[in-house]
Amino acid sequence: MQSLFWHTSSRTAHLVLLILVCIKECMSMPDPHQRDLMLKQELAQQIGGSVELTQAEEQLDSLLHQLKMKEMTISPFPPAKHFFKVRHIIQKSPVFKLLQKMPKGAALHIHSPALVSADWLVLNATYRPHCYICFTWEGSVWFQFSAHTPLPRLGCSLWSRLDTLRARLRDVTAFDNSLMQNLTLFTDDPETAYPTQDAVWERFEKIFVALSGLITYVPVFKDYIYQGLKELYEDNIMYLELRVGQSRAYELDGTTHDKAWSLEVYRNLTEQFRAAHPDFIGSRIIYSIHRSLSVSKVKQAVQEAIDMQRQYPDVLAGFDLVGREDTGRSIWYFREALSLPSELKKDLPFYFHAGETDLDGTEVDRNIIDALLFNTSRIGHGFALVHHPVAKKLSRTRGVAVELCPISNQVLKLVSDLRNHPAGVLMSDGHPVVVSSDDPTLFGTTGLSYDFYEVFVGIGGLSANLGTLKELAINSIRYSSLLPELKDKAMKVWQEKWDKFIADNSKL
Structure with missing residues (x-):
C-alpha cells in the first residue's frame, strides 16, 4: 500500500513538473510556423483535404469561397434556421445554383414512397x-x-x-x-x-399512409418510378439506391402483385430510362421492413430478401430496417432474424438505419454498435455515431460510410442549427460520408442539391471547399453497392461530367 502511494505521488510530482515547464514555455510567443503546420494538418485531414485541385478547379474554389463568405452575412443565415423557413432564400443563393449544376454522383438513401415531388x-x-x-x-x-x-x-x-x-x-x-x-x-x-x-413523427407516418394508396396503383406506380429517376437526373444525379418497403402494387380491380413483379418493374423502367439517358448508370433496391413488426415477420422478410436477391442480383442490393428508432425495436432485438443469412451461408448485405436518435446511452442508441456487429455496408443517418468512439473507429477502418441526410435530421428535430450537426466532426476527421435526402416529397425538395447546400455551407463551414464537394460526390460512387466494374464505369462518366462542370463554371 505504501509503495503504491509513493508511486502515485511520484507520478503526480512528475506531472506537476511538466505543467510548470509548459507554463514557462507557453509564456513566450507561440511559433507561427508550428501554428501554420497544425492548421494545414487539420485541413488535410478533413473530407476533401487531400484532393489535389487543377488550376481551373482552384479558380472555381476561389469563387465558391467568395460566394460562401457573402452567404454567411445573410440574415437569417439559412443553415441556422429551420429549412421550411429558409427554402425560398436557399433557392435564390448563387451557391445553391452552382450546386444544382454540379454532378453529385449517387443518391444512396431515399425511401420509395417519398421519391417524387408533391406537385x-x-x-x-x-x-x-x-x-x-x-x-x-x-x-x-x-x-x-x-x-x-x-x-x-x-x-x-x-x-x-x-x-x-x-x-x-x-x-x-x-x-x-x-x-x-x-x-x-x-x-x-x-x-x-x-x-x-x-x-x-406522428404526422410523418400519416403521410406515408396517405401516399401508399396513391403510388402503389399500377399505372401511377410505373410513371412514379420513371418520374423519380427523371427528377434525380435533372438534379445531376446518375445513380440511385432506393429503400423499398413491403407495399404491393394493385390493379383497378383490387388484385395485387408480389414483390418479384415490382422488382421486374423497377429493372425494366430503369432500363427504359437508361435507354433515353445513356449517361445514367442505373438504380438498385434495398428491401426494407418496419422495425415495429415481430421477429417472425422480420425473419420472413429476410428470407424473402435472400430469395429475391438470388433471383434478381442486379436489382436487389440488400436489406434494411426502417421506421422511427426511438419508438421501434432495436437491431439487437431482431438478432435471430438478422442472423439468418449467416446461418444459411448466404450473402445478404445490410444497410441499416442506425443512430437516428439523440437518446444517448439507450438501447436505441446502441443500434450503431449492433449495425456494425452485423457488418452493415453503410450506416443510415448515423447521427449518434460521434458518441461511440469505438464504433466510429471501426466504421472508418472498415470503410462503412454514414448516409448523411441533414434536412431530414433537422425537420425530425434531432438538431435545430445545422452548424451544430455532429456530422461536422465526422467531416473534419475525414470519416466516410455520403450525402442524401431521405424523403424529398415530405420535405418539399427534389434531388440532392438542398442537402448538399446544408452540408457545404452549414455543416462544413468555411473549411469546406470544392475538394470537399468533389470527395463527397466520389464517395457516393465509392460506397455504393455497384460491382467494381460498374463503379469504374460510373467514375469515368462522373469524371467527364465533373470536368465539364469545372470548365463551364470556373471563369464565371
Whole structure:
C-alpha cells in the first residue's frame, strides 16, 4: 500500500513538473510556423483535404469561397434556421445554383414512397380516372383507385371520386394546394405545427399512409418510378439506391402483385430510362421492413430478401430496417432474424438505419454498435455515431460510410442549427460520408442539391471547399453497392461530367 502511494505521488510530482515547464514555455510567443503546420494538418485531414485541385478547379474554389463568405452575412443565415423557413432564400443563393449544376454522383438513401415531388403527385396522379379520396378523422387523407366506390374504412369519411368532387368546388387550386399540404410536412410555421419529435413523427407516418394508396396503383406506380429517376437526373444525379418497403402494387380491380413483379418493374423502367439517358448508370433496391413488426415477420422478410436477391442480383442490393428508432425495436432485438443469412451461408448485405436518435446511452442508441456487429455496408443517418468512439473507429477502418441526410435530421428535430450537426466532426476527421435526402416529397425538395447546400455551407463551414464537394460526390460512387466494374464505369462518366462542370463554371 505504501509503495503504491509513493508511486502515485511520484507520478503526480512528475506531472506537476511538466505543467510548470509548459507554463514557462507557453509564456513566450507561440511559433507561427508550428501554428501554420497544425492548421494545414487539420485541413488535410478533413473530407476533401487531400484532393489535389487543377488550376481551373482552384479558380472555381476561389469563387465558391467568395460566394460562401457573402452567404454567411445573410440574415437569417439559412443553415441556422429551420429549412421550411429558409427554402425560398436557399433557392435564390448563387451557391445553391452552382450546386444544382454540379454532378453529385449517387443518391444512396431515399425511401420509395417519398421519391417524387408533391406537385407531381397531386397534379398528375390524383387527376387520373377512378381516383377516390376519403378524409380521416385525424385530419389526413387516404387515396384509392377503384372501378367502383371503395368499401367504407374505419376512421375515414365516405369515399369521394376526385373528378366529381373537384367539379363541385369553386376553387380547385386551393383544394389541390391543400392536398399537397397533406402529402408533405412543409409548413410556414414548423415550430408551432411540430412542437415535439413525437408530433412531427406522428404526422410523418400519416403521410406515408396517405401516399401508399396513391403510388402503389399500377399505372401511377410505373410513371412514379420513371418520374423519380427523371427528377434525380435533372438534379445531376446518375445513380440511385432506393429503400423499398413491403407495399404491393394493385390493379383497378383490387388484385395485387408480389414483390418479384415490382422488382421486374423497377429493372425494366430503369432500363427504359437508361435507354433515353445513356449517361445514367442505373438504380438498385434495398428491401426494407418496419422495425415495429415481430421477429417472425422480420425473419420472413429476410428470407424473402435472400430469395429475391438470388433471383434478381442486379436489382436487389440488400436489406434494411426502417421506421422511427426511438419508438421501434432495436437491431439487437431482431438478432435471430438478422442472423439468418449467416446461418444459411448466404450473402445478404445490410444497410441499416442506425443512430437516428439523440437518446444517448439507450438501447436505441446502441443500434450503431449492433449495425456494425452485423457488418452493415453503410450506416443510415448515423447521427449518434460521434458518441461511440469505438464504433466510429471501426466504421472508418472498415470503410462503412454514414448516409448523411441533414434536412431530414433537422425537420425530425434531432438538431435545430445545422452548424451544430455532429456530422461536422465526422467531416473534419475525414470519416466516410455520403450525402442524401431521405424523403424529398415530405420535405418539399427534389434531388440532392438542398442537402448538399446544408452540408457545404452549414455543416462544413468555411473549411469546406470544392475538394470537399468533389470527395463527397466520389464517395457516393465509392460506397455504393455497384460491382467494381460498374463503379469504374460510373467514375469515368462522373469524371467527364465533373470536368465539364469545372470548365463551364470556373471563369464565371
